[in-house]
Amino acid sequence: MTGDMHIRKATLDDAAACFALRREAILARCRGHYPDADLARWTGGEMSATFAGRVAEQFHVAIADGQVVGSGMVDLSTGKIDAVFVRPAYMGRGVGRALVAHLECLAKAAGLYSLQLESTLNAAPFYRSLGFEGDGQSIYESSLGVSLPCVPMTKRLGG
């Protein structure tokens, strides 16, 4: 990514943008990997207060052209990465890679030795290119009650 993309801690003011880009990213890239009805349920509804609270407490956002173009979070008590989404118009330009690298730095600084995540079926090659391993399948239970096949992956944090 060229230009002035940067990553910062999210605030409550970013919640609506994060909710919108999550929906856009899923509908753009997960189609064909999951039944349309499951994607509609996964992305449907209004933003909940729980989602907004998670954004304010745990999300980090990528900013480019004055707007939120990506999101991601790592739970520093477990090393679990979640909510990695990039706005479709900014995909393929290194935003996802930069977000995961940022979360990895936070995890290392917190003294964690490994990261875990449950990748969507479409994103597993992306995570593999960033050094994550895993090719099994399990079921991701979304907070909206949708069960989605996913790929559990881990990455050992060196040094």
Ligand SMILES: CC(C)(COP(=O)(O)OP(=O)(O)OC[C@H]1O[C@@H](n2cnc3c(N)ncnc32)[C@H](O)[C@@H]1OP(=O)(O)O)[C@@H](O)C(=O)NCCC(=O)NCCS
């Ligand atoms: C997956 C996602 C976060 C990747 O973000 P992105 O900004 O487009 O990815 P980047 O441009 O940083 O790509 C980083 C590397 O991964 C590779 N990559 C990205 N998506 C890929 C894919 N679908 N298949 C294979 N490789 C992929 C890129 O080629 C790049 O490798 P390189 O640096 O060696 O060229 C984004 O496509 C997205 O939001 N997808 C939909 C939502 C989703 O499934 N999120 C994951 C939830 S677990």
